[in-house]
Amino acid sequence: MPDFTSIERVRRRADYQRIYDRGAKVHGKLLTLFTLDNELNVGRLGIAATRKIGGAVSRNRAKRLIREVFRHNKLAPGFDVVVVPRRELLDASLTAIEAEFRSVLDRSLRRSRPAGRRG
Numbered sequence: 001m002p003d004f005t006s007i008e009r010v011r012r013r014a015d016y017q018r019i020y021d022r023g024a025k026v027h028g029k030l031l032t033l034f035t036l037d038n039e040l041n042v043g044r045l046g047i048a049a050t051r052k053i054g055g056a057v058s059r060n061r062a063k064r065l066i067r068e069v070f071r072h073n074k075l076a077p078g079f080d081v082v083v084v085p086r087r088e089l090l091d092a093s094l095t096a097i098e099a100e101f102r103s104v105l106d107r108s109l110r111r112s113r114p115a116g117r118r119g
Contacts (some may be wrong), residue, residue, distance in 0.1 A: 004071050010080055017081050019046070024111040028104040030089040030097060031059030031066070035108040048084045062089055066112035068078040068103045069094070076105060 010016060023036035038044060045068050047061040062085040070081075089097060 002027045004045075004067055007042055008044050008070075008074075010044045010082060015080065016046055016048070017084060018083075019080050023080070023082070026104050026108040026111065028100050030086055030092055032086070032099045033082040033101075033108045034084075035076065035105070035111075037078060037082050038080040041077060042072055044080045045070045045092070046080065046082040046113050048082060050084070052076065053085060053087050053090065058090055065089065065094065065097055066101075068099045071103060073098060073105075075102065076109060079109065081105065081108075085088065 006059055007041060010019065019034050023034040026033050026035075037076045046066070047063045049062045051059070052058050066083050066089075083101075092100075
């Protein structure tokens with residue numbers, strides 16, 4: 001099972017704010033993604049589970065599901081990804097969340113990549 005190391009986490013508030021301000025924002029049915037180039041050779045994940053989702057148990061479940069999807073789909077090396085889950089994510093299967101994550105991430109990376117870096 002692939003690990004989710006501390007290098008792969010967005011931790012600082014300043015990093016979150018930079019991603020929100022400068023990153024590409026794409027909405028999906030289950031989540032919203034912000035992506036921004038991070039000048040590293042590893043993709044980093046941040047999760048912003050707000051109280052709109054529900055109580056602590058619901059927010060923690062949403063975060064666990066997103067981390068699991070990220071562990072198995074490390075598709076964004078060189079990018080910071082911040083996921084904002086929606087309440088509908090809690091009722092979806094892991095397969096549906098994974099498909100949504102891949103789809104929204106692909107759309108987001110197409111928006112945020114400069115024309116010279118496509119590949």
